[in-house]
Amino acid sequence: MTAGDTTTPKLRVQAASKVYQTASGNLLAIDGCSFDVAANEIVSIVGPSGCGKTTLLWSMSGLHSLSSGVIALDGKPITGPHPDIGIVFQEANLLPWRNLDANINFPFEIKGTQPDKQWVKHLLHRVGLDGFGGKFPRELSGGMQQRAAIVRALSLKPSVLLMDEPFGALDSFTRDEMNRLVEEIWLDAPTTIVFITHSIEEAIFLSDRVVVLSPRPGRVAKIYDVPFPRPRSFEIMATKEVFDLTNAIKLDIVGDRIAKSRPAEAVQ
């Protein structure tokens, strides 16, 4: 985590760039992003819409290839989907024609293996979905769908969990609840988590470090340490330190624009 660390980081993103070929020409989505994620660390990536957060995450998952640069897991470059990497997608991404049990079983069907039934049962209990196995996604609330998606991702016991704006579509109360749930699960059994969000509050609540991306093309603008103790209560979230950190990140993202147009307000 600190500079000069000699051990191999869990995840290393090195000069990652990605160009998309679109009908209207080439689109540089991310440009020379570099940062490390240590084992069992939670790192959030925040940035404005369209700054390449999802692109970065999909590249880390091996779903997309980079145009240049390297992303390495335990020192080995990621070239395709990796069994050690679990993904929680935007808006749950459950298969609507399968009930919850069948959705959680889906990865194992693809791989042709058997799930660890005890572990899945434990996870379902942990997220409060006992007895919902026969329900179809449309019968569940957004929060419950996302809980199921988390169970699906964790059922494979990945050592890295990539979460792509998982709670972006939820109302703020459900979102707070889900954030606490992620922290609890992490405290139970620490894993490496990379969490994409456009909510600075969510990033600070969950993360050990926050990587701030600039508007497109996404570049690493700044990396903040979030040194608050866990579990993070709402009291901690209401302290001046958190408030100052939130404002600092906000200024990194939209600061220039505000500072130029309304300097007095931005300082307040």
Add this chain to the structure above:
Amino acid sequence: MSQSDAIPEFSKSRSGEGGEVSLTNLSAFSSGTGIRSGAEFLAIIAVAVAIIGGTELALRLFEVPQYIMPPPSEIVWALFDEFPLIAPHLGYTLIELFSGFTIGAVVGLVLAAVITQFPFAEKIIAPYILILVTTPMLALVPLLILRFGFGYTPRIIAVALAAGPMVMINAATGFRRVDSAKIALARSYGASTLQIFWKIRAPMALPMILVGLMIGAIFGLLTAVGAEMVGGGFGLGNRLTSYSSMIQMPQFFAVVLMLSILGILIYVLFFFIGKKWASWEA
């Protein structure tokens, strides 16, 4: 390698949005909330009795000649009375429909699944499919009869040609509904192209496939009956021309009634298949 990646877009590629045609919203059954009370049931019966009874009464009151419009009671009577004579013809029509539809549907489904995997091939084939869809296959029946005689063959070919393209264009629409997030999900577990097809694309296309099968079956029925009217001595279509030429109107309408019931049965069959296997989209 990187050129093939598409920008991850979640909002634009979602399935089941944008008011797509699905089996359930084509349905008169699903537009209502179902019969919930005895009063509703009584009202439905009362309206039916009023319409059928009213027609009966009016036709008898104004002494409408039977060759213009026979009263409903005589149509129903003719249906039972003539049934032993009509039944074999119903069998012939069903054989044509079933054989032709099966051939057309299988070919249509396979073609839809294959060409949607190759957008380039789809562009080349699309105009011909459109021609097949828009050309009434009945027009080909005289030609087919010249070549294949008066037996089942020309009619089965006509039914297959009418049903196949209908199944194909609807199934292709289904297979084209790519949800990049769901495919990414499968790929993240290392799914093969074949696994993605069977576990993501096919279930996602199923509602549209069922719509295609239903429309194909109904088009097949129309074509079978039409083809029987063109020539050859058997089938329900042949009965229609035969009864009308002999001005046996109750019998004629009995056959029409039978065809209506057949069409409704096809519809109901696919409606319930859809309800059982594709209700997740509703």
